[in-house]
Amino acid sequence: MHGTETRKPLPGFVGGTLDRVDPIRSNARLLAQTFADPAARLLAMDGLEPVEADGHLVLEPLAADARVEDHVLLGIDPARRPIFARLIADLGPNMVPTPRSRAIAGLVPAEEVALYGTARSLVHWHGRHRFCSVCGAGTQPVKAGWSRKCDMCGSEHFPRTDPVVIMLAEHAGRVLVGRQHGWPQRRYSALAGFVEPGETIEEAVARELYEEAGVRVRDVRYVMSQPWPFPSSLMIACVAQTDDDALTLDQTEIEHAVWCDADGVRAAMAEEVDAPFLAPPPMAVAWHLLDHWLADVAGPNASA
Amino acid sequence: MHGTETRKPLPGFVGGTLDRVDPIRSNARLLAQTFADPAARLLAMDGLEPVEADGHLVLEPLAADARVEDHVLLGIDPARRPIFARLIADLGPNMVPTPRSRAIAGLVPAEEVALYGTARSLVHWHGRHRFCSVCGAGTQPVKAGWSRKCDMCGSEHFPRTDPVVIMLAEHAGRVLVGRQHGWPQRRYSALAGFVEPGETIEEAVARELYEEAGVRVRDVRYVMSQPWPFPSSLMIACVAQTDDDALTLDQTEIEHAVWCDADGVRAAMAEEVDAPFLAPPPMAVAWHLLDHWLADVAGPNASA
Structure with missing residues (x-):
């Protein structure tokens, strides 16, 4: 009935293979361990755009001075690597997708297209939700980047779909x-x-x-x-x-x-x-x- | 396949009969006419809770001093009556549903349960989105209550589902x-x-x-x-x-x-x-x- 049951190519952004490891998101100790894992990788992005080389998305080691609170934990890939994306404080002109962000679907394997799509949605959402819609105060990412919390009124805000x-x-x-x-x-x-x-x-x-x-x-x-x-x-x-x-x-x-x-x-x-x-x-x-x-x-x- | 094709009772909040009249939402002249229509009715709500009498939701004439910008246009019902709900500036303790808001599904016809559900979601969303998540400034309802616009940066925000x-x-x-x-x-x-x-x-x-x-x-x-x-x-x-x-x-x-x-x-x-x-x-x-x-x-x- 749905795409994954046919022999056709998948629609773009379908077919992610990451374990989203929900229990790690809310556990500060496990999250710190995951961020410190030498196998952990940063999904390289140019603003909100994908970065591709040799038919794959570029994954980099995390910078030595990187802070977990500036990242979203996308999940753990089948090679047991925790994959993070870096949040962007100010999206600026990054918001409008370029042709490159759609062309990625033809350049890298389906599971990488899905990884990019997840990262793009989340990084975009964070960039557009730096303030609390309930009271106007600032918000901070919590739960490994899967929600934001208001500094003032404590309201929690979740990514939209x-x-x-x-x-x-x-x-x-x-x-x-x-x-x-x-x-x-x-x-x-x-x-x-x-x-x-x-x-x-x-x-x-x-x-x-x-x-x-x-x-x-x-x-x-x-x-x-x-x-x-x-x-x-x-x-x-x-x-x-x-x-x-x-x-x-x-x-x-x-x-x-x-x-x-x-x-x-x-x-x-x-x-x-x-x-x-x-x-x-x-x-x-x-x-x-x-x-x-x-x-x-x-x-x-x-x-x- | 789906509920409306069976002879069963509908699930709650399914089966709305309002014409949502999308073209009126963005047309200030048509919206003012619709608000001034003597047939127009306000869906009575007690905070976010439903108000029922004799097996129906209570619909009232709009108050003489009511302002269209404090309302959301839910749509036009089969009797040609424009139906509005009033926005609440501060939800306060109204946010948590009482047993009454679920019991309404057994008290009034399915299309009225659906009308209440739509109104509740929208009034709740407005109450939680008085500020712009992009810049923190105030927002105002626009498009007959189907979106909000930031006073400062101009960002438009839409109801979430x-x-x-x-x-x-x-x-x-x-x-x-x-x-x-x-x-x-x-x-x-x-x-x-x-x-x-x-x-x-x-x-x-x-x-x-x-x-x-x-x-x-x-x-x-x-x-x-x-x-x-x-x-x-x-x-x-x-x-x-x-x-x-x-x-x-x-x-x-x-x-x-x-x-x-x-x-x-x-x-x-x-x-x-x-x-x-x-x-x-x-x-x-x-x-x-x-x-x-x-x-x-x-x-x-x-x-x-």
Whole structure:
């Protein structure tokens, strides 16, 4: 059902292999031991961007004067190395991802892409949460960088993960794909939007498809999920059915949307020159959602 | 697959019927018109607690001196009434839910429970985000209460929704149920935990079951979801398979856990006096997860 059960490449940022060692986070003695472990490594980052060499992320020994409180413990890797990332006091212009941060998905193994994604989300979150949202005072990282605590009121704040639904509406053997303003020419993908307070995943899928495309859906089915670290989304991919293919586009959100049949989707996934659109890259969960739909409508052999 | 497709009662807070009218939120003129609509109603709340009378939530006309900027627009109900909730400047001791806030699920129709849940999450979020986490300055509600903007640095902050996995591990016709410290006597339920940055839903399920119970799982299947407004979770219910039923409990998180067969689960769901445990209430998605599992193992007629 989900990506790790297929023979396909994984969506980007999926497939982490670190043991997140939750018990160490809250135990100062164990954390100090872990930080002092000669096997411990720092995940090199250039601001929030990845640093790659020879097909791998760069891992460095911790500096002699490094302080554990300036780091987040990402976990312990299968080679028993504790892996840390360094917090950035002021994100400054680092916040906007460069093309390099997405290209990393094609340069290093899946588990390293996942490691980078986790680090990027956490370092970004710390940089944007130096002050307490409850009282405005300063906050400090605690629990090995897995939360921050207010100096003044004592409120504890946890990293955010924002659930996003990304979905295909299906009607009579065709699926709805759309494009946002400013996307690469001919690129179409699944529609998407944040889950709001007070909604189920299924209700968010129905609301977004109606808001963005005027389509009323039923029978929402979950397909798979993906962490997306720009900055901290959890992509939840679904397929839904509709009985009416009339479109009413929200032009502020969607530049254009079309219904596309399996032949068209297959041509797009195969990057054929006369395909009806340019598919999203395999690092995006939308690629896997389209692939899942092709397999579903036409049997596994017909999928990309 | 999900709750709204069955004939069962819905889990609590599921089944909202408001049109969330996203286009009105960002349009000051439309928002002012909506607030001035004589049909507009305020959802009465006692702090964060619900106010019920005669089997319904109490909806009041907006006060003559009410200001739109002190309210969140929850949406427009099927009777075409705009429904607002009033923001609370200082939550104070209001933060902790009383038994009343859960009991509401048995007192008013499902769509009203969902309305209350949405309001509670949003009012709570505003009360905890009066200051900017980026720079510490004050923030003000914008977009009809669907975000806050910093007076100083201009950062925009959105309501949080925290994805939580809640799951059954399955082994040889039995499922794993556990209890936390301080729960009602004999109450057992599905294990649960927050999805962390950099994880899929499936990876979070596997990590939590290993952390809390020492169980390694495969084949994680999504079942359904539920918003849980204490304060802002999205419960994501799953079933996973394990090949080894040996348990190693994390005693800080879990007081006790046991494998239970379908007869035991059925007796618990039927509230039989000699049932092996006390099931969670039907407002909890865990009840529906157990019910789904019973239907899955024994056919629909055998389920509660």
